[in-house]
Every structure is written in C-alpha cells, then in structure tokens.
Amino acid sequence: MKILHISYSDAEGGAGVACLRLHKLLLKNKIDSTLLVINKHSSVNSVFSVTERNIFLYVYFKIINRISELILKLDSLFVRKRRDIHRSLNVFPNKLVNIINSYEADIIHLHWINGEMLSIYDIKKISGNIIWTLHDSWPFLSTYHHDLGLNLSNLDKCILNIKAKHYPDNLSFISPSHWMKKQFLSSIISSGYNCKVIPNLVTEALKNDFADTRISNSGVVNVLIGSVNFYNNSNKGFNSLIKIIDSVKGNENIIFNIFGESELHESLVKFKNVNILGIINDEQKMLKIMSESDWVFNLSKIESFGLVACESISIGTPVICFNTSGLRDIVKNDITGYIFNEVDEIISFINTNSNFYKSKQLHNKCLAFYQENFSEEIIINSHIQYYEQTL
Template structure:
C-alpha cells in the first residue's frame, strides 16, 4: 500500500502539522507514505517539494496572484480566509496520475495547491481529510454561522455582495461537477455534521477520525523542570494562549480573551498570574491586560511546545469557530486542563468540568469563571489534569489514529494487506 498526502505546507499551520503527523504515523506502521507540498520547511526526506525550482516558484506565484485577483472584484469583502482554487496545477496532476501511489490523501490544498478542476482529473482514489469547511462551501473556510452552503452559496456574506454572488455560487457548482471518487474524513463530529448537511456532501460517507499526536513527545513532564528550561518564574501561574497568528486572527478570539482577563482581574482577584502567548511576537505598544504578558513568538518545534504546555496551568482556546485544534490535543496530552467556548469541535476534546471547562458561547464572564474554576483549587486541578491525560491516551495517540486511516485505506482498496 502506497499513500500520497497532499498539503500546501509540511509543518507550517494547523492542517500541515496534522497532515505531517498522520504521514509520520503511517511510516511508523511500515506503510509507504509520502507528503507532497508547495512550501517545504522541514528537511524530511519523505516530504516531496513541488516548489523548489525557480520555474515552479514562479508558476505558483502566478497562479496565486490570479486566484487572489478574482476576489478583488468584491471590494467590501471581509478579510477572512476565502479560497478560489481556480487555476490548474497540471504538473502535480501529472505527477499523481503517473505515480504508483494507491491512494491520494488530500488535506489543505488551498493557496493554489490544486484547482477544483484538478480534482476531477486525478484518476486514483481520493481520501480527503477536511481541516475546515472549504471542501463543501463556495469559498469560505469557516462560514461564521452562515448555512448557505446547505443550498447554493448565493449572496455570500463574506464577499459582502448584496446582489447575487456569482463567484461563490460558481465555485460550489464547479465542485459539484468535479467531485468524484472521494472518501471524506472529518477530525470532529461538528465538521462531519456540517458536511453531511451541505449541498455538496449530503450523500457522501464521512468518517470521523481525530487528529493525533506523538504521546512520546506530548506527555506530562515535571512542571518545575519545564519552567526552568524556559526560564519561567517558579512562583507564578501561567495562563497559556496560542495558535497560528494567535493575536491577529479574529477567529481565534484573542479580543474575547482580553475582555475575560479584565473580568478575571476585577472579580476573582487572582494573584501571581502571567499570560503566556505563543504564535505571536511582542507588539510595538504594550497592552494593559491587568496581568503580566510574556510572548514566545512562533513555535514550530514539538519538543519546545511540550515544554510550554507543561509549564502552564491552563490553556485557553477562545475561538469563535474551530474544527479540532491541534493545540488542545497537544495540551491535554501534556495533562493541561483546557478552556474553550462550547462551539465546533471543542466538545469532542473538552468534557465540561471533567478535563477542562466549556464556556457558553461567547460569554466572556463565563470564560473568566472557567479560568478561575481551573486555577483556584489544587486538588481539582490534579483531577482535571489526570482526566485530560486519560482522554488523550484513549483518543489522540497517533498510533491509534494511523490505524484508523489504514483500515479506511484497506476498505477503499478492497484488500487486507499493508
């Protein structure tokens, strides 16, 4: 069995990290696996770089430019992630069709990795791991509570067109024509439910397989040791927040966290607390959040991430919309209680008051209450931490996750061998 994973990046971004971990998990199971990308940042021999030559880089930039240009006609569009995928990548399609890979596993194929029409040209069975909503919408990656993807994606509110929205409606129709011979995976029950209710995938078989992590890396470590390595104050409690572009991506809810911290400071009187942020650098002008803030910048190394989680006392993911964030999977695998709003895939990860706290969407007072709930009692924290570890070992071990992928691949190929 030979598997080719397709993702725009190899280790940069949440979908990339999830795809890379699945790919490496398959290799550990002696499955021949390769990951093909446009932007390779690792030095991993098993990652194929389709953007390494000057010609490839130029063609990629041209495709991306014209894809972005199509959106420019909507001058009032919201600055959300919204992908067109209109211009073809013939080189990649030819590589796939001429190869001896048995199954092509799509992940995040945007930023001009593949066009929608390219999908139809691929002659091999496709498995599509959906890391957001784009596979079944007219262009948005998260719908912001819009359900037009259930019908025709006309009048897209993210393009902010009050009249008929030609582009989003056209993209949905193009996907309807081009989607063939595809099996779908959703990391969360929420995304699977959205996909099942969509116009495009309502008749498709969608299997829920969670994202996984290496539990030999993301595991519980001595907190004093971890703090010492990162040069953190042993006497302080650390509230951790982090994601890709954590403070600038509105969907990640940093503005909601700041408001919750103001309430936490005024009503719960927590002392010796520090806000620890990764995925962002220190801004030019300091913000007064009522607590000391320490910025760790962009972190791409899993060992360092594990140390950070083990140094913290609680992880906050105040997202407005999210699928199954790697950050929470990583955090609970380190025994760190997590707090989030009760939205998207968060209930799959966090069991309210068992291994963390699910706040009412988007109640900042309840978010502050959740932080206090986790931090105020040491015995409670120990129980939450133990439950987090148990859940991670049961559901998010990459060895377990990769077995589920292998079982699906075998079913598609109709055989029992590896």
C-alpha cells in the same frame, strides 16, 4: 499499499502539522507513504517540495495565487464583504496533477490544498482513490474556509456549483471531529460521499516526556494561549482574551503567556502579567511550555478539531474554551477542562475560583481521556482501516 499525501505545507498551521505527523507514523508502521508540498520546512527525506527544483512552477504558483487573491478582493469590494475573512478559489489549472499521477499511488490523501495548489477541476483527473481530510470547511463550502453565516456572492455560488459538478466519484472524506462531519453532511456537496471521523494526531514520543510533570501550587497561575496570526485572525479570539486580561488586571498572580506572535500588541502594553513567547516551531519546546502551564485557553469561534487543545490534554494540562465546533470532542467539563458559552462566564470562573491552578485530579483525568480517545494506536489504525476500505 502506497499512500501519497498532498498538503500546501508540512509545518505551517494545524493542517500541515497534522499531515506530517500522520505521514511519519505511517512510515513507522511500514506503510509506503510520501508527502508532496509547496512549502517544505521539515528535514524528512520522504517529503518533497514540487516547486523546490522547478523555478517555473514556483513562479506560476505565485502568479495564479496573486490573481486569485485579487479576484477575491474585488469581489469583497463590490459586494461589501468583510476583507479580513480567509477565502480561496482553486480554479486555475497547473501541472501538479501530472506529478501526482506519476507516483501511481493507491491512495491520494488530500489535506490543505489551497493557495491554488490544486484546482477543483484537476481533482477529477487524479488516478487512484482519493481521500480528503477536512482541516477546515472549504472543501464543502463556497470560497469560505468557515461557515460564518454570510450571504453568498455570485462568485461564491459559482465556486460551490463547480465543486458540486466536478468532484469525482472516487472521493471519500475524513472529518477530524463529529461537529465537522455534521457540517459536511448538511452541505450540498456531501451526497453520495463517505465521511469517517478520525481525529488528528499528537506525537506521543514527545508528549511522554512531559505527561508526568510535577503539579505546582506555587500561587502563580500560568495560562497559555495563542495561534499562528493570533492578533489578526478574528476567529482565534484575541478580543475575548483582552477582555479576560482586563477583568483580572488586579490579580498579577495570573500570568498570560501568548505564543504565535513575536511582539506585544499595543492593546496589551498596559498589562504587567502578559508575556510574549514568540513563534514556536519546535514541538518538544511547545509541549514543555504546555506542561508547565496550569491552563491552555482556546478562545476560537470555530475549530475543525482543536489540535492545540488535544496536545494540551495529552500531557495533562486542562483546557478552557467556548462551547463550539470540534473542541467539544476534546474538552469535557470537569474531565479535560471546562466549556463556556460566553466570555463573561470564563471571567466569572476565574474570579470565583481561588484554586485556579492545575489540580492533580484534573491532570490525571486529562491523561486518561486522551488515551481512551486520541492515542496514536487508535488514530493510525483508523486511518489504515479506512485506506483499506477505500481500495
């Protein structure tokens, strides 16, 4: 069985990280796996950048991506849409489909293919069986990557109709969460397509080094939070974090450690209990920081899965999040953390719990829940079985 993965990156964002982990674990299990990307960051030999040795293709991708961004900006301007919301077209043809077909793979596994990496029209030109992991909702929405309940422009409707018309029959889907599968099944795209829930992977070879980290009741509570582009991505909950920090500003024993940003935001300068950890690309370093934290906060409005939350419970650090989307598969009250409906509920929880630090009991519950639901063995076997069923 020969698997070819297609992903814009092998490291940027949760989708790239999840794709590379799956690829490496398939290789470990003696499965013939190759990964094609636009931006390569890893040193893995079986990961290839399609633009690295082709300057013309590189320039072409840059041009069509800029044209796509311009069209979407003009559409936002004329229909008065918010311009801070991520949207994609993927309608410009390119030579990637020829490269894909040259590998003669049994399964072509699509991951995050936006940035005009692969045209909607070209998907049906792919030879072989196609599986597409829903790292966000773009594959079954219009131009949006998340369903924010916004009115569709004529351009949005056009893109949605193109998807409905041009998606091929030899296509199946993977959803990393039950919530995402429900969203997919309620779309006009889903009719006739299989969709299986398979969570994203955590690298167990790394997390095992930190799962038995000593529980410290020193009186100082370390809270970890962040993401790529944390300040500017309205989905990630930065405004909620500001409200939380402001509510506990008199308690300097609670330290908020922010990753994914290199500088202190101007709105945080007045707080003495905020540290900036920078952009962390080293998985082992990230897990070590998680293991030394009492809590990981995920204040996102929407998560297709919640990879950071799953990584956190894998090494025994509980998670606090909102009652939303894919996070509900990972965070269970008094087992792997706590779920809240509003930011004021989180503030009340912090202020009314004198023992806000990580407990040994909750630590052990996190480890057990992870092992029962998200272990490497469970996830890789589910993928291999789905590949075999698709052939």
